Amino acid sequence: MTTATPADLRGHDRRDRAMGLLRGVVDRYIGVVGALGYDGAAGSTDPGPRALVVAERLVVADNEDVVQLTLRAPGGGPLPAWHAGCHIDVHLPSGRRRQYSLCGDTADRSSYVIAVRRIPEGGGGSLEMHALSVGDRVDVRGPRNGFPFVARGSALFVAGGIGITPILSMIRTAEHVGMQWHLLYSGRTRAAMPYVDEIESRFPGRVCVRTDDEQGIPTAADLLAGAPAGGAVYCCGPAPMLEAVRTGFDTTPATALHLERFGAPPITDGREFEVQSARTGEVFTVAADESALDVLRQHRPDLAYSCRQGFCGTCRVRVVSGTPDHRDSRLSDVDRADGMLVCVSRADGGRLVLDL
Template sequence: MMSLLDRRDRPRDLRGRSRPDRGMGVLKVLVDRYVGVVTPLGTGTENVARPDPEMRLTVSRKEVVAADDDVVRLTLQAPDGTVLPSWHPGAHIDVHLESGRRRQYSLCGDPADADRYVVAVRRVPDGGGGSLEMHALEPGDTVSVRGPRNGFPFVADGPALFVAGGIGITPILAMTRAAELAGTDWLLVYTGRSRSAMPFVRELEQRYGARVFIRPDDEYGLPTAADLLAAAPIGGAVYCCGPTPMLESVRTGFDHTDAHALHFERFGAPPIVDGRPFEVQLASTGEVLAVSADESALDVIRRHRPDVAYSCRQGFCGTCRTRVLSGNPDHRENRLTDDERSEEILVCVSRADGRLVLDL
């Protein structure tokens, strides 16, 4: 396979050719809207709106989509086959499992298939149990779903580079489909531990050919920011989804490109910025737990209360909201209203000056 640098000018106008681009006006609006040039998942005010109605959907199909059997694709449909709420590339749904766990999964199907939602889930044996529960689902089983919601919107206008790591390919799948239909200049760099661990590799190569560069770590080594961003389009956008180290690499390397906008979705907890130690006290037991500067209250609470509810770990889903009985919270989310903040926090991201007594 050709290297990315050899093929980065294959799609016409992706690199090195200056031309007016009607999409740049749209991209500029996005740049102005999302904190500089960076768009993390769930940083809008859309999460403060009333909850989406709950839907009870049935698993109509289950497929293994990675050679190592760690990733399954699940198709969810209404029992009567009715049309589901529409969605756009980058959207995700909240899945409420029978255990009470709530998890977010990016939609990776075709928005034109109005009667179904398709998600792909990687099994994480030592995670919080949500992925294991999803993998245990079989055709005919039902789950409760809310959404779709979109904190990672794609604009199919102007040149684009997609960067995906592992299961981060899921929202990118719908974006590449939309970009292809719109005639957009685009390339995809897709990384992972190995080909066997990377879902949808064969599907992507067969469908898009040279537009897709599959870059497994065991073949190429760990990628640098320069490796990932070598084909960032002049005046265009970069869309990135994957593990935190890859996102941080792309973020720090983005300023060295000629692209104008960076949008990303994070899988997992973001790094803690400007954290200071504080304490949380569990009202039910009186235990006082020390939270260090580089960990979240949720991390500490989970070590003592493994059953505590959580999901996104990024401050947007609201699963870990907890009533504050006393103390001065440092709210670091956009989910709660001012009235809610007077009584509650999201323990996955919020911090404090001193001690918080929590209704746990």
């Protein structure tokens, strides 16, 4: 998740005192939420995964590529509370771990609802999720919030395809508290867009749906046309959409930008380096535009990973020697003393020897 308050249209820093105070409150809120333990309490101890049961399975896109799964406690008891923007980590029977945004009603503590797009050429997690049936059990950690929603003022929500999942809970909350809001929902085709009919019928007048096959790929101006003066923009979707929104935001009258990525962020300032396995002595070269995770998985396909953004901590590897360039948002200074997240962190010059 990225939060930015850009300069004004003339390139100067915005000095509005009220907005400065509001930004301070928001920054503190985001800092606290980002530090929450998996049970939702600051400083709480992670209790580890809890077993949940697939209670319902529903296809929610006309092309049948997106399935909604409703997860409940085996005994039917209440689940930990969550807020709009939260996700859960799902531990699959294969050992894979994947993160999915909660897209249900934040007031409903009887279940967690997620939606998963099938990606045949992906790492296999989505295919395994689609193979789940009612009655199957999965281990879940969370909820945790890396994309916090501040329910005040006005907002434009921008969603691309499966990026609608965290946005769904946000627009429900925005509607509940009486915010002024608008949603721009984009996808390749209408058939590929989950929940599109439900959203349009439930929130008439607040939703603009764009499809690439009918209107072409949206520009930054198309995506940000509804950005509210003094308000916020929340965007979740594919990398090109996020980049368009990020680069076009300075032309809008909005004052805060919040982004969530589904995949690895682009590497824009990388340098080539080497990683060596302390166990086998093998040396692998990581190109300037590659991540260490991508290179290592070519030789260690079972290397665990999940978010690919330096957030979840799944891909942590012990560093035997060398100096990492830490680029994660997860590890503490103590953790960084002898470890790194290979999905985003790199070498600060020279070679890294890893406990692999």
